[in-house]
Amino acid sequence: MNARIRFAISVIILGLLMTGPFVITALLIWAGAKAPERAMLVQLIVPHLSLGAMMTTFGFVLGLLVIRYLFRQYVQGLLKMAESLRLMLTANRNFRVVGEGPPEVRQLAAATNDLAQQRDGLLDDVETQIAAAKASVEEEKNRLAALMSELAQAVVVCNLDGRILLYNSRARLQFRALAQGSTTLAGGGALIGLGRSIFSILERNQIDHALEVTRQRLQKGAGTAIANFITTARGGQLLRVQLVPVLSIADDSPSDAISGYVLTVENITRNLEQESRRDQVLQSLTDGSRGSLANIRVAVGNLMDYPDMEAAVRERFVGIVSDEVVRMSQRLDQTMNEFADSLKTRWPLEDVLGIDIIAAAQRRIEEQLGLPTKTEEIDDALWLRAESFSLVFSICCLAFRLIEHYQIKELRFRLQPFGKLAYLDVIWAGHAMSSETFCTWETEPMQVGSEHSPLSLRDVIDRHGGEVWYQRDKAAHCAFFRLVLPVAIPETLAEPEGSDDSQVRPEYYDFDLFDFRDQSIDLDRPLADLSYTVFDTETTGLEPAAGDEIIQIGAVRIVNGRMLRQENFNELVDPERLLRAEGTRIHGITDDMVRGQPTIDAVLPAFHDFCSDTVLVAHNAAFDMRFLQLKEESTGVVFSQPVLDTLLLSAVLHANQDSHQLEKIAERLGISIEGRHNALGDAVATSEVFLKMLPLLEQLGISTLRQALEASQKTYFARVKY
Template sequence: MNARIRFAISVVILGLLMTGPFVITALLIWAGAKAPERALLVQLIVPHLTLGATMTTFGFIVGLLVIRYLFRQYVQGLLKMGESLRLMLTANRNFRVVPEGPPEVRQLAAATNDLAQQRDGLMDDVDKQIATAKASLEEEKNRLAALMSELAQAVVVCNLDGRILLYNSRARLQFRALAQGSTAVAGGALIGLGRSIFSILERSQIDHALEVVRQRLHKGSGAAIANFVTSARGGQLLRVQLVPVLAIGDESSTREMSGYVLTVENITRSLEQESRRDQVLQSLTDGSRGSLANIRVAVGNLLDYPDMEATVRERFVGIIADEVERMSQRLDQTMSEFADSLKTRWPLEDVLGIDIIAAAQRRIEEKLALPSKTEEIDEALWLRAESFSLVFSICGLAFRLLEHYQIKELRFRLQPFGNLAYLDIIWAGHSMSSETFYTWETEPMQVGAETSPLSLRDVIDRHGGEVWYERDKAAHRDFFRLVLPIAIPETVTAAETAEESDVRPEYYDFDLFDFSDQSIDLDRPLVDLSYTVFDTETTGLEPAEGDEIIQIGAVRIVNNRMLRQENFDELVDPERLLRPEGVRIHGITDDMVRGQPNIDAVLPAFHDFCADTVLVAHNAAFDMRFLQLKEERTGVVFSQPVLDTLLLSAVLHANQDSHQLERIAERLGITIEGRHSALGDALATAEVFLKMLPLLAQMGIVTLRQAIEASQKTYFARVKY
């Protein structure tokens, strides 16, 4: 029962105890008296009613003050002590109950502090034992951190839902360089723990690579990896290798994945260098052709006319010398221009031809509802190919056949021919012209609503193959023939395979591997959600009167852990002068914000940063009011749920005198650094929020919905800006 309700009940009982006996006694006397006695009673009592009422009222007031004193000293004092005990048990071991109030409460507080001191001694012993046991594990983690930081390649580890579990500094730098639009304002692309890799890389290509890896795992292949090339938002080309992370403790013969490791390399510059080299070689070829023609003519004349005059002979010899010199200079220049370039080709991998056909069949049946069959398939034939682009090319041809000729069925044939493989795509009933095939070959590919900037000719050329159209008149069938290089896969011995399968990389064992969903569900436990804790610095305290945001700072909480490195810290040009009284508080001056991005650029970047997370702030109504007033101007709407540490403090510590951030941090044993800077306050608020989670759980508040409902019932929830 609420303390205020109990106090009100106590006051009512006091009033009844003071007036009840007199009233009941008077009624009994009045009921037993006769008429003359009643008249006598009236004459005796009425003149003294005023004095009696005054004395009764005075006594009631005195009793009320006594009850209020006792209630504050004992009831509220014990409630406050209970809140302090919860702080000592969960959030702040060093917190102690202040001995205050009557002697009995002080003795209880002293005994409580003694018990806490004894408990701390026992916990220190346990902590020492745990620290000793964790020493080797920490050493392994440090080795992993050092290894990851020194890797030259970008490495990202994801679970099967595409949530990022680990990334190294190289990956952060690489994706930061690729950032465009709103993410560029925050200094990098949205890579971070708990975020989706699909915001950076194309989902369809990763899904295809996972399918290839699963097929190889199912067949027991020793090299269950996949490679593909994709393009980033800015048009940069990335080469990606996907390696599976196998589930732990799976004793079945079929190996299942729990996640995957991506190594990412930006090959845009390499491809540009290759294109430039090809242009230089073409220029060398074209330039040398004229020189060789001149030399050929001069040599021919010298041979045909041996008796020519000396001056003429010298002229022809001079022509030869000049052309040879020009060719030599041209060759030296060419070698100088691309001597330092690296040879970068379209990444090809060894893949079973039957796997390519099977993947194409599934995609054609799912996307186009077109039946397909196989005939004359060499199941042991390996191709040297990039599977995603090749499968997309096959599906693109099927889509065009279905769209233009309404074919009923598609057949596949795969046979070796020397060092090449013939992959035939066969249909019956409709022939096509060579002009139509040329158009299909050179136009960008399409499968339903999916498109690719590459053409069929691009894909075939990058495989070093060929494609043509043929008609089998005897069988009344037509087919496309894809000529592809054959690969000889490396053999892996059974001993090597068994040895690899027994190795369990310790650094893959993260709690996030088990996360299957990160959507904001109001009934999801608080400890399972991801949060963006933020704070703003402003020109003043009146958002509706023209005050503006001058700084936004934020930090992320994922898997119940604050990620200090994944933060947002941006100054904002308010496009107006700052108030002197505000400068004295936050220390931000007009010179510091002048020339910084305005709110139109910063707010979309912050919106991207906190996507798919719950917002957390201290006195969130103030900060959210500034954001809401910019919705019409920027078009940015923050629609996710919001938690307020001020309101949560009022829920947890209803009997405490203050709910300011400094006082809350002091109670929870948190030191605030960088107070009145947006990022500093956000970091402090995040630490406060993490300390509050176990306290809320003790009160039975475990879901987001329960936390929001409890917050709205507090007095401070009525404050509006």
């Protein structure tokens, strides 16, 4: 029974106890008295009724105060203690009951704290044993997460419903690059995420067909059940997808039962464009050469068939042959140039030891050209950012030309660092060369013996972002080519905002989702089975209807009972108005920070995509939702999903607590808030609070979304409107 109802009943009983006996006694005396006696009673009692009523009222008020005191000390005190006990049992084991009120309640609080201390000792022992037992399992999971995170290929694992349960960093970056329009905001978009559907990225019918192909191969006992297909993503990008089934490991499942699938995705748009360009170039060369050859064949045939033709006619046929040969030569040159451009765009630059480049060049020069080589002043630990094959071929080409033109007897190599660059010197003793000769060598296509390349030395050096020059050392009686190349510097990735150093690997996997099926929002579904978007806003003020605007939206997702810190939404918004100084002192956002940022018309559609198919959660959600609702007409974005409010849920769970501010709730639940009055920081804190509330709600019998919404609306704070 509600405490207020019990208090009201106690007051009624007090009134009955104080007035009931007097009234009953008077009625009994009145009923047994005769007429003269009744008249005498009236004459005796009526003059003193006011005094009696006053004394009765005074006694009633005094009794009411006593009851109110006892009620607050014992009933409400015990209810508050019960709420604290629930906190200790579920959400915050470090929470302790405050010893307040009469001696009996304080003794009960002390005994409760002693029991909690003993329980914590037992729990510590149990948790230590569980942690030891789980150590090997966690190690395997972390090892898998590390391997998946570092793979160069985009990998996505899904269950049979197409819900994503694992993806690596490469997949996240690749699908973010494929995102179009509003989903490119906030660095996350809505394309990929745990629990989201892969069918928002890839066509469902193609995946279903690939699954059917793998099933047929499994039934036939094929050694490898793999399916491949090419599909078009948003924006017209072409993707090559390989599907490998994940077989069920359940004891009662057939050996060929599929529980999910692994997708490896490669963007082949650029490769196909380059191949198409080469095909067009070759087709143009073939078609043009065919016509020229036909003209040459006719002209040569006429020259051979009619040796005595007139000189003018002969000259015309010879001119035809000459013109067609020139055209073919120009066409070949153009084709080689375009092919060289295509080659340059395909070069991958990789980190390689400089000494390995020199060793490979030495080996090739000695074996193919028969020229002795030596090294001097080599930095063995110097790493270069280079494409090995083209760089080694360039060095061999220089050696070949030095042998061909100057008959050098030996070649020496030198490698030294110079800041962020490296000097690779190719040194020889003998004749000096002119700058014109070097310029010719630098720009002509390269050649080493019978091997030819359409690229020039300048093409190779430009591709590396370096320089090359010829230099004479008169004091040492030698000359050298100096290749200036970039030094390989390990990339230092910026740490994402709001990251936790304790989380070494991103939270890109959750294998419990293998059994996760329908994700639609149903009011009668258990709270633990739903996905949530917990969000918060920072605004220019507290009056949405008076023109205040949103200046920041931050949100995180909760999937399968876990907050996904990596899958967050964090976007500043240009309110197109000046901020108030008092607001800046609270949230720290200045005019310079929001000026030039996307407006609310661009941010709201992106946020709507981010939180699709999820229940919204916020603290004092009525305030944030009012800002979103006022923008429905101008943006066309409507947030129609259910909304849970941690403020109202706290009033349900802790009706006898003094405060329901986010800081106080977090303190009760043992949660530390970082980045307060920052939208993303508050959203993270609210999500942690909400996750701690779920088992407390379960204890009260509130297990479904409908029950949580109905209980929230019965609280006093649900009446607040903005």
